[in-house]
Amino acid sequence: MNGGDPAKWLELDRRARADWGPEQQGERRTPLSALCHRDGRVRHRALNEAAGHPELFPLVVVRCADWVGPVRDRARELLAEILDAGTAVTLAPVILRVADRYRGDHALGLLDGVLRRAPRERLAPLLLSGDRAVRRYAYRMAVEEGTLSPVELARAAAEDDDAVIQGRCAEAALTEGPGAEALEMLLGARNPQARSAGVTALRRLGEPERAVDFLADRSALVRACARYVVRQHGIDPLPWYRARCADPAVQPGAALGLAECGERADAPLLWALLEHPAPGVRA
Incomplete structure (x- = not known):
């Protein structure tokens, strides 16, 4: 396992305590098992040894939300010592998952502080993370810190598969008035979130x-x-839709558009399209 798989670390921590019983009383503890032990005193002692074991840093993050105060405090002290621009990238997935827990926000505050002080290139791996929560976090920070250009933001809006990232980056790309390249990226995006942002911006951009x-x-x-x-430009779209729907080469979107904004008098035109040879139009 590594820091990029938070679910497995949390499951390991849960199962280690669930599987503990009297028969394990005399077993030799490993640093890993000690960090997950039922006894808070054992977990506390294990944290003092964890600093020399980078592979156990994800469990240090988990212990930052421990229900025992001294364990929690020691874990937070240790995380503050070990967290830098490098370990922040590795531990970000676990920190973000633990942040959803009661008392889990302290580690997130440490992560914020480290990454906001780090060089821009340190954020790049998080923007490409396979973990959606990590990407959302990284793009939110990039937008707040202004570290991405309108073109980079537009590219993210057009290419990322997460709707939250699409919307946030598209909005940010348009905030200062995008250049032609950024606008074309949005208008040509495959996802509707980015395309709609680009289309709406056309009014403001003249x-x-x-x-x-x-x-x-x-x-x-x-x-x-x-x-x-x-409509804001003084054009009524209804005649445009009617003309397109009367054309044998009508596009499916035109038929849908007429259905969305048409009047009762347009019903015969739409009924006729039920016999159209193109399945997309009939649908």
Whole structure:
């Protein structure tokens, strides 16, 4: 195991105590088993030895939320000693998981302090972590610290598969007014969270006419944003949808858009599309 697999460390800690019984009383303790021992005095003594065992640092993090005060205090002292820009990257997954526990926020505060003082490149591995919670944390910090450019933020919004990261990075990329490259990344993103942010920004950037191209987008969110932008520009999207739905080459998004904002009089036009040869339009 390593620091990047928090669930296994927490499960190890839980099972070590659950499996302990009188028959283990005389067994020789390892540093690992001592850190998970039922007896707080044993855990406390084990922490004094853990400083020389980097492989056990994740359990030091777990002990920072220990229910026994002296154990918890010693673990926090030790974590403050061992946590630097290097170990912070390794231990971040466990720290973030432990932060959800009662009394678990102290370790998170230490992590925050170390990473905010660290060089920008130290945050890079966390931005690429396979752990979604770690990536969310890292991007939140990067946005707060202003360490990523609008292009980097737009790329993250377009490429990351987490909706929270997509939304946070897209919003941050647009805060100061993105350049053309960042805007195009958002508009061309595969996920609707980033595309919708880019489309909405067209109004503020003085390019509302470009939103027309997204009225038939495959995403309902993007279509709604496009309608908002064109309406603010004085364009009624309803005639546009009607014209597209009367065209044999109608796009599925146009049919959906008409259904979303059309009137009762548009029902015959939509009914006719139930016979359209394209499955996407019929659906």
